[in-house]
Structures are given as structure tokens and as C-alpha cells.
Amino acid sequence: MEKKFVLGIDLGTSNSAVTLCDLESGESRVVEVTQILAPNQVGERKSLPSAVYLPSESEFSAEAISLPWESSDRNQIVGTFAREHGAQVPDRLVTSAKSWLSNPHVDPQSPVLPWNSEIGEQKLSAVEASRRYLEHLKNGVLYAERLEGREWNLGEGQVVLTVPASFDEVARKLTSDAAAAAGLPEPILLEEPQAAFYAWTDKVGNEWRKQVQAGDVILVCDVGGGTADFSLIAVSEEQGNLAVERIAVGEHILLGGDNMDLALAYALQAQLEDEGTEIDDWQFLALVHGASQAKAKLFEDGSLTELPISVPSRGSSLFAGTVSTTLTRETLNAVVVDGFFALSGPTEMPEEDGGAALQEFGLPYAADAVVSKHLARFLARSLQNVKGSESLSALIANPEQALAGELLKPTAVLFNGGVFKADSIRARVMELLASWCEVAPRELQGFQPDLAVAKGAASYGRNRVTGQGIRIRAGTARSYYLGLESSRPAVPGFKPPIKAVCVVPQGMEEGTSHTLEGRTFGLVTGKPAVFRFFASEIRGGDQPGDLVNKADKVLEETSKLEITLPPMEAFPEGQPIPVFLNSVVTELGSLELWMQHVDSDRKWKVEFQVRMD
Known part of the structure; x- marks a missing residue:
């Protein structure tokens, strides 16, 4: 059947998004996804929080959490209200399903989420949670398009679904299975850093050929809510045209914006304790949420020096026991910029686990929170990989410089992920790379931190269906x-x-x-x-x-x-x-x-x- 449109889906650890490309008109647009915003309130948002809330039997009436389409999961809530309400009842909130898909120690098809919860039979598997996100995205997008007078037949669409470059083949297969179970026909999988590159070339147009040249090695640095994902893309020349090839991918690292929010909450908790104020576990979860919002506003508005954070209690009065503190820019920079993106040396690698005989079992979070060290390890392993292949080495300009020393030296950087919305964090990474390289790499202009992956997925699908546009040579990552x-x-x-x-x-x-x-x-x-x-x-x-x-x-x-x-x-x-x-x-x-x-x-x-x- 002839394809009439492409759905590019970013199934994110924290947030998901969809871009639709109309192949007839050539128009691409991020589709706002219909979802529950509050009891008895449905609306559209550009992203769908990757969260499922499992309400107790009498918590909400069926009408309060109903959606404008038929669903087999009507007793559950997906998206914005799930995340907001679930922060107050965390033992009924499923998050990070994407990370559990790649957990080598827990069967992703076993109903274990929410992890460590005692709610019993309501639990979901990572695959089932992913299916529900994808089914909601499918229904929410089709409904939102219908509101605008546009009807689509999924059989006439090409679905492109993104996954981390670091996903192993089992996690990729499980993601594909979840999509098929959600009613998305024959999804094509695309690595997220590649999707970010496609989105960048689409945004800057022919300008991309002026920003890069044959022999360049582009570091795609992607730090989102839950993961840090690195890839290297080499640029070469074939018959007078530029060609691109993915030459290295990183390990699966559970380290991102969520870790930063948690670190800020611990710093603020210590601040409160120094003032003689203790908070309980429920208030700490609220503190994490408040720290996340304050972090985003401080990074967005450089004129702000601090922001207040209020943490309510669960007393009968709305403001009973409210605790207030302040996140200053000094604390923000010390914890996030200097802590997670420290100016470490090129030979400083991530520290391994502490070696305790017994550890709390769960997701295999990165033992070392310094993103800089994980980046150094990735570039060191990439050097070993490229040196071992004559074909890959031949793609590198000035190999005596790029392949000398302990790390492979990129010549350009493309940022992706919500963390890099902050100018100060991008600047710190560029400063870090400059200290490692004889010639400082340049930052590619025109990146899109939040929605690039969904946009790039749609661009790739369009190029694949039409046979036009650039294609990154990639194949298996390992x-x-x-x-x-x-x-x-x-x-x-x-x-x-x-x-x-x-x-x-x-x-x-x-x-x-x-x-x-x-x-x-x-x-x-x-x-x-x-x-x-x-x-x-x-x-x-x-x-x-x-x-x-x-x-x-x-x-x-x-x-x-x-x-x-x-x-x-x-x-x-x-x-x-x-x-x-x-x-x-x-x-x-x-x-x-x-x-x-x-x-x-x-x-x-x-x-x-x-x-x-």
C-alpha cells in the first residue's frame, strides 16, 4: 500500500512526542497529544509524560478519567495527570519503563512495576507499560488530528520509532513488539542520536553542508531525563557529495536530568536540616518535583539569581506545615554544572560500584554521576574501535591528530536532550572537549533539545519512503x-x-x-x-x-x-x-x-x- 504519511515517535524515558509528516504536502508538524490533565479535564500537549498511574478501586470515578476514545485500559491514567498526581502516590506510579526494557537482570515481560510497590495484581511489565504509552500516543494523535479535520488510516502510514543507540538487540525487539501490540504496523527502529542529526539537517537545510566537511567527526551528545547517549558520525565525500556514517555508539548509561533533580533535592534537604527543619519521604518527593521546576526556570532565565520552593504537608489544611526553601544559582551551578559536568581529565574514567556485598536491587543506575567521565570513556573506546578498522580509520581527516593520545578527538558537536537547553551546560561541555583536544571542536548551530528526536524520526521516514534526502550509514551498533x-x-x-x-x-x-x-x-x-x-x-x-x-x-x-x-x-x-x-x-x-x-x-x-x- 502506498504510504501517505510518516509518524515519527520519540518514546522517551521521561517524555514522549510524535511528529507527523504529510508526504503529499511535504509538511511536518509536531502533533499535540490529547491526554488527561486533571480529573474531568482533557487537553492537548506537545509531549506525553512517559508515566502510567494505577488508581485504587475507588480513587476516581470512571467519568473523571475517561478519554474521548475507546480503550481497554480505562482504569489507568497515562501522561500529564499520571505524572503530577503519581508524584504524591509513588507506589502507584509507573515510570522509567524504557530503562527497565534494557535491564539485564529483570524480565521486561514480568509485571514488576511500580518497582518495590505492594499493590499486587495491578502491576505492569516494562513491555506492557511501553505498549500503553504507544497506544495512547497513537490514539491521542489520531484524535487531535481529527479535531483539526484530518483523518488518517494507519495502514497508509510509515511508523518510525526511536530507541537509544546503546539499546541491545533484545531491548530493540521488545520495543518493536510493544509497538506492534499497540497497533502500530511494522515500526522501523531508528537510533535517537541519528534522529537528532536528521532533525538538525532538516532545520538548517542546505546550510548543514557548510557547517561540516569531509573528514569531520561529529559527536552527538544526548542527555535526556533518564539516560546519557553518545554517538560518533563521520562525514566523507562520495562523487562530490557529502556522505555520513555512524562509526561508534556508547554504552547504556542511566544518568540524566532525573539524577540532577534528585541531587538538587538532597542539597536542599541538607539546607533545610541545617535550619532545623526535617521533611518526610512524601515531602522529599515533592521537593524533587519543585527542584526540577526551579532548575528549568533558572537555566532558562539568566537574570534570576534564586527561586523559592514550597513543599506542602498532607495535613487537613492546604498550607498546614508548608516548608519553604530557596534554590540559588550558586547551588544550581555547584550541583549540576560543576558536579555532573566537572572539568575532569581525559584519562579520568567513571568509578565502578563501591563493592558492597549487598546492594538495593533495581535499575542499574550509573555508579558515577559525572557525565564528563562517561564521555571520556566513550571517546577512549571509540578510539579503540576506529583504530581496529581500516575502513573506519579511512573516514577520519588528520588521523595523526584525531587518533593520537587516549581519546578520539571529535571536530564538531551536536547537542540533544532537555539537559542541553541550558547554555551553561553546553558551554561547559565545549570547554571540557577543548581541554582534551589540540584543536577545539565547534558546536553545530540549530539544535532542537526537546522535540528533535521525534522530528528527526519523521524526516528519516520521509527520506526512506521517497528515496530522497540523506541517509546515515549505520547497521548494527556492535x-x-x-x-x-x-x-x-x-x-x-x-x-x-x-x-x-x-x-x-x-x-x-x-x-x-x-x-x-x-x-x-x-x-x-x-x-x-x-x-x-x-x-x-x-x-x-x-x-x-x-x-x-x-x-x-x-x-x-x-x-x-x-x-x-x-x-x-x-x-x-x-x-x-x-x-x-x-x-x-x-x-x-x-x-x-x-x-x-x-x-x-x-x-x-x-x-x-x-x-x-
Whole structure:
């Protein structure tokens, strides 16, 4: 069916947004999403807070929280009122579902949210919460468009859904599954830093070709509400035209604006305690909310030196027990700018966990809150990745300068994420990078901190459908490997080292496959067998079939899968069957691993696991 429009969806950790591109007119617009703003009040907002509130049985009447469309989730609230009201009843508020999708220690399909809540059967899984956000976005956008006299058939639309560049393949697949369950047909996934780049090129138009040149390495620095996401994009020249390629992605770092709000609240709590005032847990949550609002206003208006914050109690009188304090610009800069974006050295890496034997179990938040150190680690790992690949190294101008020392040196920076709305934070990051690089990188002008990802998703979808406009060459963000058992005589007390064979090289594009021809492997069928999967973000030079020794030491083991594959006639149970390995990246970006018998058409497919159970 011919596509008539594109929906670009930013499914954010804290806030989500949608841009619609009308392919006939070429117009793109951020669609305000219809949502509940207060009991008996429905309205539109440019973003949808990524929050679900699970009300108790008698908390609200059905009419008070009804939406202007039919929904199977009418007893729950999504969006603005969910977040505002849920701040007062946190054990019924689901947030950060996106972060839970990528948690390697908790099944994202198990109903565990709100985490540590005791509300019982009402709990949601991370996948289900994501489905509800996406279904609400879909219904809210279609309804808001209908109010303006525009009707859309989803079957005639292309959906582009963004994910962090640091998401592993399982988290990407779960996001895609949630979208399909929400009624969004065949969503295409796009990495958020790439979406920000597409939005930037759209906004500045042909000017983008004047701001960058062949040989440039652009650091896309994306710090949002819940995550810090880094990518590097290289600019090259092909037949007189500029081309762009993503050459490195960072690790998944749960560190963002929410951490900054929390740090400010702790500083203000200490301020109150110095004045002899104690606050309870409920008031502290209100203090976090107040600190967040004051932070945004102080960063937005440089003429302000301080802002008052009032924290009410839950007494019978509205102002009973109200506690007041003040957030000063001095405290704001000390906690956020100097604390999270410290002028650290290029060799200062993030500190690891404290090593306590018992820790509170939950989301794997970054142990070190200094974004500067995580950026240094990303650039150090990127240097290792690019140096290991001749094709990637060839994209770098002045490699003797850019690839010298401890870090890969970017030549330009594109900011993204709400944190970088603050001029002082952008300036601090540029100062930090200048101290690391012989030649200071330049800031690309025209960034859009809040809605760029949704806008860029729509731009990418338009380019993909029409075949026009730029396309970032990307493919898989990591290389993937399959563990092998060494063929050698058994030796008492000696465990043979683990080898791994590369089955998916970094950068393998959608709709392509690799067969490891000339290499035969023995596949055990008819009895339980273990498959070990590994990955790497820093071995950009590895090709399909390359062997890696001591895989458990130099690669990241992502999962072990024990399964019994159907046996094959003429081969006794447990006898290895000679097979070729074939890896496939589908058009939608999912990974498949096939093993084909060398002398027949018999095949076995193993789900490509890329995360520990």
C-alpha cells in the first residue's frame, strides 16, 4: 500500500512526542497529544509524560478519567495527570519503563512495576507499560488530528520509532513488539542520536553542508531525563557529495536530568536540616518535583539569581506545615554544572560500584554521576574501535591528530536532550572537549533539545519512503559472536579457553546476510546443548568468520541459551552434524542465526540472544 504519511515517535524515558509528516504536502508538524490533565479535564500537549498511574478501586470515578476514545485500559491514567498526581502516590506510579526494557537482570515481560510497590495484581511489565504509552500516543494523535479535520488510516502510514543507540538487540525487539501490540504496523527502529542529526539537517537545510566537511567527526551528545547517549558520525565525500556514517555508539548509561533533580533535592534537604527543619519521604518527593521546576526556570532565565520552593504537608489544611526553601544559582551551578559536568581529565574514567556485598536491587543506575567521565570513556573506546578498522580509520581527516593520545578527538558537536537547553551546560561541555583536544571542536548551530528526536524520526521516514534526502550509514551498533568449544584432548584439571567466531560484523546493514563459507562447524542435535553469545562495541575491524581467543576475557558475554534442537536422520543423538553458519539482519533490524547442513537443505534457527537471562 502506498504510504501517505510518516509518524515519527520519540518514546522517551521521561517524555514522549510524535511528529507527523504529510508526504503529499511535504509538511511536518509536531502533533499535540490529547491526554488527561486533571480529573474531568482533557487537553492537548506537545509531549506525553512517559508515566502510567494505577488508581485504587475507588480513587476516581470512571467519568473523571475517561478519554474521548475507546480503550481497554480505562482504569489507568497515562501522561500529564499520571505524572503530577503519581508524584504524591509513588507506589502507584509507573515510570522509567524504557530503562527497565534494557535491564539485564529483570524480565521486561514480568509485571514488576511500580518497582518495590505492594499493590499486587495491578502491576505492569516494562513491555506492557511501553505498549500503553504507544497506544495512547497513537490514539491521542489520531484524535487531535481529527479535531483539526484530518483523518488518517494507519495502514497508509510509515511508523518510525526511536530507541537509544546503546539499546541491545533484545531491548530493540521488545520495543518493536510493544509497538506492534499497540497497533502500530511494522515500526522501523531508528537510533535517537541519528534522529537528532536528521532533525538538525532538516532545520538548517542546505546550510548543514557548510557547517561540516569531509573528514569531520561529529559527536552527538544526548542527555535526556533518564539516560546519557553518545554517538560518533563521520562525514566523507562520495562523487562530490557529502556522505555520513555512524562509526561508534556508547554504552547504556542511566544518568540524566532525573539524577540532577534528585541531587538538587538532597542539597536542599541538607539546607533545610541545617535550619532545623526535617521533611518526610512524601515531602522529599515533592521537593524533587519543585527542584526540577526551579532548575528549568533558572537555566532558562539568566537574570534570576534564586527561586523559592514550597513543599506542602498532607495535613487537613492546604498550607498546614508548608516548608519553604530557596534554590540559588550558586547551588544550581555547584550541583549540576560543576558536579555532573566537572572539568575532569581525559584519562579520568567513571568509578565502578563501591563493592558492597549487598546492594538495593533495581535499575542499574550509573555508579558515577559525572557525565564528563562517561564521555571520556566513550571517546577512549571509540578510539579503540576506529583504530581496529581500516575502513573506519579511512573516514577520519588528520588521523595523526584525531587518533593520537587516549581519546578520539571529535571536530564538531551536536547537542540533544532537555539537559542541553541550558547554555551553561553546553558551554561547559565545549570547554571540557577543548581541554582534551589540540584543536577545539565547534558546536553545530540549530539544535532542537526537546522535540528533535521525534522530528528527526519523521524526516528519516520521509527520506526512506521517497528515496530522497540523506541517509546515515549505520547497521548494527556492535559485532556479535558465537562461542565455540575447542577441539582438543581432555586434560584433568584444565579448562580449555573459550573461542568465539564473529557472525555479525559491526555495521552490518538491514536486509543483508553473511554465510561463513569454507568454514564447517559441528552442531549437536537431539540432546541439550548450550549456545554462548558474545558482543563488542570496540572491535569494528572483525569480519564474519574471524576467531577471537579468550572470548570470555576480551568480549562481553551476553547470554547462554540451553536448547535441544530436533535431530536429523542418519546422525545418532549427540553426534555433531557438519553445518555452515548464516547470519541475517532483517529489513526491520532483527537478528537471526541459521545453521545449514552442508550436504542438504536442512536448517536450524536459533534465536539470536544478545543479553544475559
